[in-house]
Amino acid sequence: MTTTKQRDQAIDVRGLTKSYKTLRVLRGVDFSVARGSIFALLGSNGAGKTTVVKILSTLLKADAGTAEVNGLDVVTRAAEVRESISLTGQFAAVDEILTGRENLVLIARLRHLKDPGTIADDLLGRFSLTGAATRKVSEYSGGMRRRLDIAMSLIGNPPLIFLDEPTTGLDPQGRIEVWQAVKELAGQGTTVLLTTQHLDEAEHLADRIAILHQGRIIVNGTLTELKRLLPPATVEYVEKQPTLEDVFLTLVGDDGEHPAATPSPAPTSEDPR
Template sequence: MTAQSIAGPAIRVQGLVKSYGKLEVLRGVDFDVARGSIFALLGSNGAGKTTIVRILATLLKADAGTAGVNGFDVATQPANVRESISLTGQFAAVDEILSGRENLVLVAKLRHLKDPGAIADDLLRRFSLTDAATRRASTYSGGMRRRLDIAMSLIGNPPVIFLDEPTAGLDPEARIEVWQTVKELASHGTTVLLTTQYLGEAEHLADRIAILHQGRIIANGTLDELKQLLPPATVEYVEKQPTLEEIFLAIIGDDDPRDTAGTTTRNRG
């Protein structure tokens, strides 16, 4: 049986507990993530989001509870879990001296895959980076660098990818670029566990949203299901004012955010 054909949820977490001394970070966390879906773990800084990701990625051991990824137990089958996942942290892990293509080829070679050049070219096309393929990654915009980072994570076709605060520190244009990339991941069948503190990001991307607060999941559902937790809305006429992000995007024009030339030459000051 291949990793891709295993039945059941892509991720299953039951009763997860983790403490650092007297600090209780996770206090019995439970959730499932369906295959091919985007699951957002929403919470403020220090809520325990990154701790959950590190446990699922076998980088940290839980004190109690169980967790499985792609049908494998993170505690007893860590090697199988690592073969099934890729982790993209809060900061892009690209080599800025190398070009975008060289970064991708390097990772493919490290994974002992056949024809690393073809793999790199395919990912460059998929993530709209072909025009910038031969440029040093140090010349990339924040959004391009993050897209390259995610592309590197997909080498070897892992069925599950963890994105830990993928748009932290990015400007509005770059954030939209990453959102488009995450949607494309799910459309290709990849399961995405996304951690974020941006409410709009979870609302825009996720099939399901879990709210983590003080070490516990206090709500878990689709956006519509979460809206049902509030009192029924009353209809009133209110003049809608544009958000600052809408004003920003309107002022700079309707350029495609994936236009690498426009992204890299625009003055970001």
């Protein structure tokens, strides 16, 4: 019997284990993800994050344990699970020969959707790519490619999207662009599970954070709950200095238009005396 709590979960994982010969990658993983939330699976390289995503997306079978995605068992109802999710890997899977719009139209046609042109145009607007719609993807920046990749993943309106290391290899501006896109996804009701090894990324994006270490979830909670695990901070007067992110965004801006950059006055040969 399915409970109300279970219906509110987009993902429910219990006792997941996986080994590759003698290497135990997952050693009993348990967590759940609420619908419409951003859940970050945080861990270093080799912690098992990608293995979890592969199991949940039916690309890999666990040795033991259970996993449900959108209320569907990933083993017995794998085909239905695949229809209800989208997976974006660590590197953008886009066709660089085609334009951004052509990439989106292609995927919409492969999914046998009506009016692929309208679908493509809507997603280009949603991810701020309309101005680059007719440019070949080979001319896109890393952040633009990643946003296009995520947009392609949303064709068909899947209720759940997996983002495996979504900002791998991106520069600071590209990371910020992807972060904004992910926040917009959740704001429109899409459930997002992202894996990352970047602490600031999990802190910036996630409603809940689970730390995966040596194949186990060692802590799972909101950022506030995780901070409570440490001793209370002592209060001291410290002059507030701008962070590097403050400096970067002030100089570059969210759209890269240099809002605060003021040109220096041109040198003059006149003697002020």
